[in-house]
Amino acid sequence: MTSCVFCSIAAGAAPATVLASKDPAFAFLARDPLAPGHTLVVPRRHAADLFEVTDDDLAAPCCWPGGWRRRSWSSSTPEASTS
Numbered sequence: 001m002t003s004c005v006f007c008s009i010a011a012g013a014a015p016a017t018v019l020a021s022k023d024p025a026f027a028f029l030a031r032d033p034l035a036p037g038h039t040l041v042v043p044r045r046h047a048a049d050l051f052e053v054t055d056d057d058l059a060a061p062c063c064w065p066g067g068w069r070r071r072s073w074s075s076s077t078p079e080a081s082t083s
């Protein structure tokens, strides 16, 4: 397992409630949400900080079907699952 929690989740080695996954990024519910539906969208490849995230990484989730956003708001309890 990698020391990066995001890479571990991307590899399926750490639990997360994954809402959507389509290269080059994926979305999952935050483990410690600040608000109901708190969702993180991160690139599948490792990025040490936001400056290593490319425009393509950030643009991709905008093109995903909107269902994953509705699922994030309807999910009130993050449960351990990887899918």
Ligand SMILES: [Zn+2]
Pocket (backbone or CB within 6 Å): 004, 005, 006, 007, 008, 045, 046, 047
């Ligand atoms: Zn990483």
